[in-house]
Structure formats: C-alpha cells, structure tokens
Amino acid sequence: MMQRGRVETGPVGGGQSGRRGRCPGLLAGLLLAVLADASAAVEPLYSKNLSPAAGLLGLPSPRAAALSAAGSWQLAIHGSIGSHFVVDENGAELLRLDGESQRLALELRHGLGEHWELQLELPWLAHNGGALDSPIDGWHDLWGMSDGGRSELPRDQLDFRYRGPGAEFTLRDSAAGAGDLMLALNRALWTGETLRLSAALGYKFATGSERELLGSGGEDAHLALRAGWTPRDSRFSWQGQAGYLRAGRSGLLGAGQRRELWFAGVALNWAASGRLALVGQIDAHGAPLDSALPALGGSSLRLSAGGRWQFSHRWALELSVVEDIRVETAPDVIFQASVRWRP
Incomplete structure (x- = not known):
C-alpha cells in the first residue's frame, strides 16, 4: 500500500517563470496526496451472510491485512438488507425462509501497539416482511428469469420455519434487537512494501x-489468516482471508449442527481514479448443518460487486450488491452500504 509521502522542492526563482515552475510540482503533490488517501482505504467489501441459520454464527467479515497504527482508532458503520426465499422439503426436513433481514453493525478498531490491534463489532438485527418482493419480482419478469415460486406467495410476509431431526424453529412475527457481539485480536505477521500478512x-x-x-445461542471462536498484495506501479490490489470457526452449540440447529466450519474469500480492488475504487469479491464458508437441504447442508458461495468512494481524507462510502452464486445458501440478494472513518 502507498504511504503518504513528503514532497520537498528546491528554491524557485521569483517572477512569473518561478510560479510556472512551481505549478507542475504542486499538481504532482496534490495528485500524490489524493492517491495516498485512496490507497489508505484499500479494504475488501464488508460481507455477511444474512441467512437465519449461517448468518448467526461467528463467521468474520473480510477485512484488510493492514492494522491500525499504534494508539489510533478506526470506525465503520455497516448496513445490510437481505431478501430470503427458500421453500424446500426432503423426508424428515422442511425449510421455509420467506422474508427480509436487516443488519446494522458498529465496528471499532484500535491499534494496541506496533503489531497489535483490537477489533470490536456490535450488531443490531431485524427480521420482517420487508418491501423488496415487488422490485425483485419485477426484475425477474423484466429478464424472463425464474423466481423459484416467489411470486406465487403473498408479498412482503415473514415466514421462517425449519423442522428437522432434533431441531425446530419458527418466526412469524417481526423481531428486532441486539445481535451477538464479536471481539477479535489481530496481529501483524509481515509488513512489506507490496505484501502484508496478519492473523486474527x-x-x-x-x-x-x-x-x-x-x-x-452459542459462543464461537475463530482463527483467521489474511493477506494483502499491491504490486508496484499497479492500480490493482488483492486481499484474501482463510480461517477456521469452532461453533458453540446452538439450539436452533440441534443435533445435526456442524461445529467445525471453514471460511475463505478473495477480493480484487481496482483504483479507477484517485478517490474511486471498484471491487469484485468472492466469499465462501462451510455448511452449518448436516442436512440434505442445500440451504442448510451446502457450503455457501457469494459474489459481491461494488465500489468505494473516498470523499475526504478521513471518510469513505462503500456500496455493494451480493448474490448467492450457490443458490439458497445465502439470501437471494443483499444490498450493502458502509461508511468508514480513519484518522
């Protein structure tokens, strides 16, 4: 990642010719400052699976391998809206997910020392009928796409149900409140000119x-390894993570719960301009349940596409759309927005 540089110039003679001589240097210095601002904000897109099953586990969102400077703070607010539609049955199992989930999370990062960082995430969740069914139906109709039976059911209703061996849950009334708090300790492993590695x-x-x-209903622990690579003289950069989650016992998932899960992801960031970056990203994780239903027993695979606008030195706005590449293992669509602040 580029670091903010200090541009020094030698003395310039007075008069009109001196001012002309200074102009290219001033413009170059301004361009370097803008580029430094944008490169400082290189991050993967914030991404959470909002599925009522996998979304409640402590799977960490992708983040940069670079850590906060010692003694500094970083702040972000992440908002997500996901639309669900799954109707599936197989033998002793029945699953119906029809509704909408919203998630708002406050994220704080604090540099504890030269190589250490503490990260805290405080989420707020809501499940309800939502208002996305109509535009999603219109999108399917526009392109002649199958909607999997979504249009055959009443719009904007909430109906989350699962019945399986040793587990059962139902949610028909809207619910909202604090989610599961997450805390992580990050450690820088390697900080080079083009490559950064960290663990969490x-x-x-x-x-x-x-x-x-x-x-x-359970307490989870995870271990993650992260990498960030920015080739010299390139507008492109890569970020990736891989890790392991040990899930606590959840009464929602019952005896069929899988407590050993993997997760991984990779993001490609393109600096389209000094302040605008476009990001494409793939994230995946293991199935939360030993189930014959793909929505619960299949590994999740999601594609995110979006951009980040560094509208000031300290503030950045991030917008993205997330699709379930492996159908039903995540919401049909997730709309994501984040605001990030850094010193």
Missing part, C-alpha cells in the same frame, strides 16, 4: 436472542 483470533458472545433468531 476472534470470539463471538451469545448476546442476541436465540428465540427471535437474533443470535445463535
């Missing part, structure tokens, strides 16, 4: 209501 040890506390599908 995280823990998810059972602070959300299990009955209202605001929390899993």
